[in-house]
Amino acid sequence: MTDDLREQVHAAARRARVAADELVLATRERKDAALLGMASALRARANEVLEANAEDVEAGRAGGTPENILDRLTLTEARIEGVAAGLETVAGLADPVGEVLRGSNLPNGLELRQVRVPMGVVGMIYEARPNVTVDAAGLALKSGNAALLRGSSSAEHSNTALVAVLRDALESTGLPADAVQLLPSHDRASVTHLITARGLVDLVIPRGGSGLINAVVQQATVPAIETGVGNCHVYVDAAADLDSAERIVLNSKTRRTSVCNAAESLLVHADVAAEFVPRITAALQAAGVTVHGGEGFAGEGVVPAADEDWDTEYLSMDIAARVVGSLDEAVAHIAAHGSGHTEAIVTDDVRAARLFTKRVDAAAVMVNASTAFTDGGEFGMGAEIGISTQKLHARGPMGLAELTSSKWLVWGEGHVRPSA
Structure with missing residues (x-):
């Protein structure tokens, strides 16, 4: 079973890589059209999502889930409208991909530019809150990344319904559905397979309680961003x-x-x-x-x-x-x-x-x-994929820019470096 699950996670990561390679070439117009399509689809299929969410909330209440966790789990018409509006806000933000961070023309004639590029395949591991499914998918798409989403089993019906809506919207606008995929949530081993899929996954981001965050940061062989416990x-x-x-x-x-x-x-x-x-x-x-x-x-x-x-x-x-x-x-x-x-x-x-x-x-x-x-929406990011409490690369609410890396572009005209 573990080997089957590992292959299932890795196969999803390989499909995500193919999708990410296509997203690299997507224009801002195509990505924004997909985001707006996702927002419209969420509104149109809100009842479908709310019915699925009601199953999760009912199961959680029957299982004795604390009220504060049930609050995180619960979707309402207003909350669906909120995440849909968040997608529209993200669509209105500048595309970070291709932004020139710094550059210069060297005395020897070489032109240097450091530009933002997508991370590639981003794994998101989170608990209870199904709104994260939409926020993560939207931010990943706008920044040119494919998202592998591993939510909690407590939100399985909600996340399944949301991802179905998002994937359909992607396909309808001509972008690959595999840019957003939901991983199995009933076996904790799926987290292990995701965070150790080095070479298939470029970054993992845990979002939840201290136990989840510490486990991911300590066990991951894929680069991980530590998001915050909030004392x-x-x-x-x-x-x-x-x-x-x-x-x-x-x-x-x-x-x-x-x-x-x-x-x-x-x-x-x-x-x-x-x-x-x-x-x-x-x-x-x-x-x-x-x-x-x-x-x-x-x-x-x-x-x-x-x-x-x-x-x-x-x-x-x-x-x-x-x-x-x-x-x-x-x-x-x-x-x-x-x-x-x-x-x-x-x-x-x-x-x-x-x-x-x-x-x-x-x-x-x-x-x-x-x-x-302290919230990505309040900071003008449209949404956030988490709040980083580490000091490398990203710190605080993580929006589009924090989901990019950079590369150096060096243009020459037949330049060769002199021998030492």
Whole structure:
């Protein structure tokens, strides 16, 4: 069975390579027409997708899946409209392929140009969220890549329906259907076969919980981009406007708890703690959030924080909170417990803001803004294929440019290099 599954995954990768070779030659007009066709097809066949999704949600609920995970799994008419609109936004973005990154004319007459090129075959491994199926397919197509999608078994019906719609749309616009393929999801070995298909797959991107991400990064022989677990902090500085701070903390925590840009920890400067701690504790509790209180946070309904709370990505209506004595202490806490995803400061002190942005090591640093803004759509990318917390090649929300590599084009006129 394992050998059969390996061959199934590898055969899909070989078909993807053929499709990728065709996409290299596709003009922006052809790719954009396909993206618009995919968006139209999703709207036209929304009921088909919603029926498939209902099967997954029902099975998940019957199996005791937590509500925050069910929220990630659930599609609605509005969410389908959102991903369709995302495809249209991607179609409207500049094509990164062929963009000249740098170049020069050498004294010897050689013309040098470094240009963006597609990665080739990109494997995407993700959990629960079927909207990722559409986002990944659309971004891969626009950047000239073929996508191998390995979703979770919990979203099998949803992903199957979505990929069927996308493949039909590709064919109807004259591009290869194999530019988007769904891999088997019932056997974890399909992940292993994908991430070790060196020579067949050019890049793998895991998107999900820490267990999935760590397993892929540690076991892959194919180059992998580490996307982020989001232990995000909001630090309320001594010079914060407390009305603004309350809005930002509540939005960062409660807007949508199941996403990686949700705040999981709150740090409050001691100078404003007497006023702000009881205020924000009451506001969070009124919103249904359980406060896990450390130093300076106590009272009715507050759960004493354990050591592990500071390192926990709750993805639920929980937040760890403590008082710090200074900006330095806040930065040190974030360095010890943050995941390098998104960190926020609320302050009217420009100097404090600048120090925070320089010293905090994260893919995104917010000043007087919610952590919820770390998102490819909010950053004008149309959609994102993930949020990278590594430091090589791509960092932060990954859009079209992050799905390309580069090559050097060297033009000469019979040039030869002199002997040493």
